[in-house]
Amino acid sequence: MRGLLLAGSVVLLATGCSSSSSRPAAPTIGAARTYHLAGFRPAGTVRPGNPVVVAFRIDQPSGGALVDYKRGPGPHTGIHLIIVRDDLSVIIHRHPKVGSGGAVRQPIVFPKPGPYRVLVDAYPNLTGPQRNFQLTTTVRASGRYRPQPLPPFASTDHVSGYTVSLHGAGHLKAIDPIPVTATVVDSAGRPVKFVPWYGALAHAIFFRKGSLDYFHTHVCSPAATGCTSILGGARAVGRSSRPGRLNVVVLVPLPGTWRLFLQFQANGKILTAPFTLRVR
C-alpha cells in the first residue's frame, strides 16, 4: 500500500557510472520517468509567521508540465496542497488554482519553527485507473524546533467553542474502511449546519506519526457525486444527512498512530478538529 501511495514520487535510479577508469564503462541508466514537482519554491529556510509564496508545477512523465486537471463536482479535483509540521501539530490545507502552464502559486504562513512536509495531492484529468497521486517535499521554518508529543486518543475535541465527538473510533484497522460518527455542536449545544468547503461537507485528513504517510476521505451530502476515496481495493465515502452529524470513514494504509484532522465549515469559519487514532 505504501508503494501505491508513493507511486507519484520521484524515483531516481542509480547510474552505472564508476569513478574508476580501470573498469569497463557501464551503460548509463537515466532517471525513471515519473511525475515530479518542478520549480518548487521556497528554496531553503523560511521565516515563521511571515507569508511566503509556495510555487511549483508538476511535470509529467513525458517531460511537459501537467496542465489538465480533473474538474467538476466533489472534492476530488485539481490540486490539493496539504502542509503539516513533522510533529503533526500544524496542518494547512489549500486547493490552489492552477495557472497558465500548470503553475501554482499559493501564499502560505508557516506559523512555527521546524520542519514541514509539503504534500501535493494531484488529480490529473485522465481516464483509467490512476485517479490521483501525491508528491512531497519539505520546507524548514527557522528557529528552534520543539516537537510536541501527540496527545493520547480522546473521543472529544473542543475547537473555537465547538465540541466535536467521535463515536466508534476505538477499534480501527488498517486497510479496512471503518465508519465513525462525528457529532458537532456549537457552544450553545446546537448542531452545526455544515456548508460545503472545497467540494465537501467535511474533510478527514490522516497523517501517520513519524513516517507521515497520508490518506484523505470526505463527507458529502447524500446525493453528491465525486466523493469516493479509493485505496487499493477499498472505497470510502462519508455522508451527512443532518446538521451536527458526519458519517466519517476512517481508511488508512498502515497500522500505527495516526492524526486525523477533521475539517469543516461552521458559521463561515473553517474549523479543524484533530484526533489521535490508534490503528492496528
Ligand SMILES: [Cu+2]
Ligand atoms: Cu479534502
